[in-house]
Amino acid sequence: MAEKFDCRTTGVHPSEITPEHVYLNRRGFLKSLGIAGAGAFLAACGGSPPASPTGAALPAVTETAVQGEINPTDEPGDALTSFEQITNFNNFYEFTFSKRDVAKLAQEFPTSPWQVEVYGLVNNPHTFRIEDLLKQFTQEQRIYRMRCVEAWSMVIPWQGFPLAQLLEVVEPKPSAKFVRFETVFDPERMPGLKNHSYPWPYQEGLRLDEALHDLTILATGLYGKPMPAQNGSPIRLVVPWKYGFKSIKSIAKIELVETQPATLWTTIAPHEYGFYANVNPKVDHPRWSQASERRIGESKQRPTLLFNGYADQVAHLYEGMDLQVDY
Numbered sequence: 001m002a003e004k005f006d007c008r009t010t011g012v013h014p015s016e017i018t019p020e021h022v023y024l025n026r027r028g029f030l031k032s033l034g035i036a037g038a039g040a041f042l043a044a045c046g047g048s049p050p051a052s053p054t055g056a057a058l059p060a061v062t063e064t065a066v067q068g069e070i071n072p073t074d075e076p077g078d079a080l081t082s083f084e085q086i087t088n089f090n091n092f093y094e095f096t097f098s099k100r101d102v103a104k105l106a107q108e109f110p111t112s113p114w115q116v117e118v119y120g121l122v123n124n125p126h127t128f129r130i131e132d133l134l135k136q137f138t139q140e141q142r143i144y145r146m147r148c149v150e151a152w153s154m155v156i157p158w159q160g161f162p163l164a165q166l167l168e169v170v171e172p173k174p175s176a177k178f179v180r181f182e183t184v185f186d187p188e189r190m191p192g193l194k195n196h197s198y199p200w201p202y203q204e205g206l207r208l209d210e211a212l213h214d215l216t217i218l219a220t221g222l223y224g225k226p227m228p229a230q231n232g233s234p235i236r237l238v239v240p241w242k243y244g245f246k247s248i249k250s251i252a253k254i255e256l257v258e259t260q261p262a263t264l265w266t267t268i269a270p271h272e273y274g275f276y277a278n279v280n281p282k283v284d285h286p287r288w289s290q291a292s293e294r295r296i297g298e299s300k301q302r303p304t305l306l307f308n309g310y311a312d313q314v315a316h317l318y319e320g321m322d323l324q325v326d327y
């Protein structure tokens, strides 16, 4: 498949290239779902400091009021990637495989009206209008590193809300073990969908405990502005400890399911793209190393961190798993 991810063909030039958090009373919610270790989850949400590249402890994930000033750096002190770079170097294959053309092609993409249908193994299936999601859930700012499987990275100031808050409303049944996400399918406005060698619509999935983790958000904007079309307007997933392809854009459907769902990338190339896709410098892509990455806007390589630097918050989710096998 010629268009598969390949950092050697991305042609990135060095010049081109994260009010107080609303406390969720999830304890009862998690217990009702029968999730083991809810206490550990809540402790992790409390923000054990992640390890820095130098091994020093870092403060918790940065959260500031959406209306307030945007921090100029992420928690290790790395500068934010510029708005210009974040919005002009994109992977959104429904439009094109050419990163620099997504913004232009997506400009007219209509994202109003927009609905997100949440269904499957839930007690309260519900279709949310985007304007209701924006009102119902307090929008927070989260500055996250994003590490693409292609070995480049950015630091992006998102705004959005924890996916757990939405799941709390629909009440997953005890039989729900995974969450499946689907991007809108709009061949008239998404020219890339004419490429029939891909199993559209773009689909992704998370284990339920990953979906409920406080770091996992549904993002509705960046840099304090509504989400640009090229970045997945009006609403996308952001899972900062996983490779960027897990962070599915322009979500139309969210389904709670019992078994691990098929995803676009595990369907196309399961030997190259695992379901978990946790950032891991020790598990190379079959065609390139994942030991280091280039931050967009910098020329030098920097070491890639296990779980993209969020290990202290998320490593417990994978206890007992062999990360070389479940990659």
Ligand code: MTE
Residues within 6 Å of the ligand: 086, 089, 090, 091, 092, 093, 094, 147, 148, 149, 183, 202, 230, 231, 232, 243, 244, 245, 246, 247, 248, 249, 250
């Ligand atoms: N979601 C959809 N629907 N289609 C895509 O092609 N690309 C993924 C992910 N989400 C993609 C997607 C990949 S490979 C990456 S790296 C990120 O989106 C890129 O997000 P960005 O363009 O906002 O930086």
